[in-house]
Each structure stands twice: as C-alpha cells, then as structure tokens.
Amino acid sequence: MDTEREAIEASADPGAAPPDRDAARRSASHSGRSDPYLWQSLAWVALLLGTLVLIGVSAVVARPRTPKSEVVVVHSEAVDAAGSVEALLASDAFKHGQKLFLGTCTACHGPHGESKPGLGKNLTKSTFVAGLSDEELLAFIKRGRNPGEPLNTTGVQMPPKGGNPALNDDKLRDIIVFIRGLQATGGKVPDA
Ligand code: HEC
DSSP states (O other): OHHHHHHHHHHHSTTOSOHHHHHHHHHHHHHHHHHHHHHHHHHHHHHHHHHHHHHHHHHHHHSOOOOOSOOOOOSOHHHHHHOSHHHHHHSHHHHHHHHHHHHHTHHHHOTTSOOOTTSSOOSSSOHHHHTSOHHHHHHHHHHOBOTTSTTOOSSSOBOGGGGOTTOOHHHHHHHHHHHHHHHHHTTOOOOO
C-alpha cells in the first residue's frame, strides 16, 4: 500500500522529503506500476469474453432444432368428429375426460397439461402428442414410457395408464379428447 509505505518512510526519516518531491515520486511510481497490470487485466478480460462468445456460439450451433411450439393437431378423429374446437370443448366426452384427467394425470401433468416441475411433460405443446393419431396416443398411454427409453427426456417414468389400471379404453379415449382440447387451446380450457 502506498500510504503504508509512505507512513513507514516518513517515520524512518521524518521531514526529509519535501511535499513536492514526494508527490513526484508517487506519480512516477504510479505510472510505472499500473500500466503492466492494466494491460494484463485487459488481456484476461479479453480472454474471458472470447471464451464466453465461443461457448455462446457453440451452444447456438449445437442446439437441437425442435419444431416451434405452434401446435398442429393432426389425425385426430376426436376433433374431426366434433367439427370445431368449441364443439369439442362442449362435448360430454371432453368433460368426462377432463374429470378423469383431473383424477389421475393432473398429479404430474397439472390441471391444464402444463406439467409439474420435475414430473410429467407439457401436453399442450407436445409435438409428440400432436403427431400421433388417437389410436396411437391410446396405445402410448396404456404403455407409458420408462426412463431408459430413447424418447424419455426427463429421466422420470410415465407409468402405464398414468398408474391407474381402472382406466379402460373408453375412459382413455375421453381423456384423449380432453388432451386434444388442451392442444387446440394451448391449455386454456374451461375449468371443470
Ligand atoms: C407419476 C407421474 C405421471 C402421471 C400420473 C402421468 N404421467 Fe404422463 N408422463 C409422465 C412423465 C414423467 C412423462 C415424460 C417422460 C419422458 O421424459 O419422456 C410423461 C409423458 C406423457 C406423455 C407424452 C408427452 C410427450 O411429449 O412425450 C403423454 C401423452 C402423457 N404423459 C399422458 C398422460 C396421461 C393421459 C396421464 C393420465 C392417464 C398421465 N400421463 C399420467 C408422468 C406421469
């Protein structure tokens, strides 16, 4: 520390250095000492920024190109049969499916299919769901998905029938109508 050293020097030789000589020495040592440090720290900052830019660029380049969340419900006999999204939301199958969903699936997927953190996946934006026919979706829900399977991204099990063996095909079909409603509205379905 400048001030410490000056204090020691001052006490060793009291009154020896006139104030202007002292100031000249300080400014000389100041400019001589700070420049190398300045350039060194600038170099480190540049290196750090360069590394961050590289990490950023590689993250963007390596990012998996998943389709945007724009949901297109394909192959849904449930939607076709209802005729319109409004008709689907008003149907008995939808309302029954919603009740069943709230009884079993909501624990992991949330009441509007938004998913609970660390549990199920978001069903409103799922392109996997959107790409399956109603029959394929039925088969999927009956089977579930184990953590080791390639399509599993959470490391958590989707249990067969959501863990509720009482859900027969008819009930699951109504749940599928409800899921189609979730997809068609981005989760903004009327509350049960
Ligand atoms: C115990 C928690 C749990 C319950 C209950 C549950 N799920 Fe799941 N579900 C999951 C998990 C976890 C995943 C995602 C697994 C993965 O990483 O692929 C999942 C995935 C899904 C998927 C595939 C989504 C996608 O984009 O890949 C569908 C469809 C689905 N669940 C429907 C249901 C239905 C319908 C019910 C109720 C009958 C239900 N789930 C009950 C945990 C659950």
